[in-house]
Amino acid sequence: MAVFTEVSNEEARELLRRLQLGELVALRGIEGGIENTNYFLTSEQGEFVLTLFERLTAEQLPFYLFLMKHLAHGGIPVPDPRADKNGDILHTVCGKPAAVVNKLRGKSQLAPQGAHCAAVGGMLARMHLVGRSFDRQQPNLRGLPWWNETVPVVLPHIGESASALLRSELAYQNHVAAGAAYAALPRGPVHADLFRDNVMFEGEELTGFFDFYFAGVDTWLFDLAVCLNDWCIDLSTGAHDAERATRMLEAYQAVRPLTAPERELLPAMLRAGALRFWISRLWDFYLPREASMLKPHDPTHFERVLRSRIAQPVHA
Numbered sequence: 001m002a003v004f005t006e007v008s009n010e011e012a013r014e015l016l017r018r019l020q021l022g023e024l025v026a027l028r029g030i031e032g033g034i035e036n037t038n039y040f041l042t043s044e045q046g047e048f049v050l051t052l053f054e055r056l057t058a059e060q061l062p063f064y065l066f067l068m069k070h071l072a073h074g075g076i077p078v079p080d081p082r083a084d085k086n087g088d089i090l091h092t093v094c095g096k097p098a099a100v101v102n103k104l105r106g107k108s109q110l111a112p113q114g115a116h117c118a119a120v121g122g123m124l125a126r127m128h129l130v131g132r133s134f135d136r137q138q139p140n141l142r143g144l145p146w147w148n149e150t151v152p153v154v155l156p157h158i159g160e161s162a163s164a165l166l167r168s169e170l171a172y173q174n175h176v177a178a179g180a181a182y183a184a185l186p187r188g189p190v191h192a193d194l195f196r197d198n199v200m201f202e203g204e205e206l207t208g209f210f211d212f213y214f215a216g217v218d219t220w221l222f223d224l225a226v227c228l229n230d231w232c233i234d235l236s237t238g239a240h241d242a243e244r245a246t247r248m249l250e251a252y253q254a255v256r257p258l259t260a261p262e263r264e265l266l267p268a269m270l271r272a273g274a275l276r277f278w279i280s281r282l283w284d285f286y287l288p289r290e291a292s293m294l295k296p297h298d299p300t301h302f303e304r305v306l307r308s309r310i311a312q313p314v315h316a
Helices: 009-019 061-073 114-131 144-157 160-177 220-231 242-255 260-286 300-311
Strands: 024-029 037-043 046-052 091-093 096-102 187-190 199-202 205-209 216-219
Touching: 009 024, 009 037, 009 091, 009 096, 061 096, 061 114, 114 187, 114 199, 114 205, 114 220, 114 242, 144 160, 144 260, 160 260, 160 300, 187 220, 216 220, 220 242, 220 260, 220 300, 260 300
Parallel strands: none
Antiparallel strands: 024 037, 037 046, 046 096, 091 096, 187 216, 199 205
């Protein structure tokens, strides 16, 4: 969430009029993230989030927006896109595709304890089950094909040791993806980016998942692995936190038990989750786009996580 496109107060007022959300009270750019332009948009009727999409196209966006609507109507606490009088939930602001969603209550829990990890695990499993009946299809656009395309682009920017690890891990993940166990993994819509800053809490109560703009159809195990790689590690070292991971896994399996292929491939998918975010952070760090308030994430963090996942495999 950065500001690549500046939105004026008048443009915000016009959007609120189209959505029948009352008069503009305040408009404030959101710092953090690196994909889209985001603003807090306050009107007479409440608080909302305005997102202008900088990379996703108008053809790709209905998947994300209708997925959020589907999950919201299924009882999952996610932002619900607002429609205009014609029922359209994809809008245009400053020549960019845009959406307006309700602002969730609560705040991100950036130092999670076991109870927070359990809440995320249970809600993630519920989200996966509700998503089974979603009828739109779109692959995870940051999945294995994107890794294969992007690794050659970032390799010239990194040292020999990191380069060797990146190439060997990519080869390993291509090998895993060609296997029978991988083909048997349950699939459906996944969030694919459910980090600590994309979940809201009030105390220990989980009040929402948000930022679904990396979502796609992928393995549910990959989605769980991404969560374990952020919520259940030590941020300074990348080391596994067994207590928090156990709480998350137990809560997830209380709602949807893992299948035998999922239990077999959990160590490989934890490595896949670390690889995916290492690649994307390398790409964003060495090939950045200009934006106000943009702060690229440290790519070496997920290199450390990947090395930890290889050295000490975690089993369900």
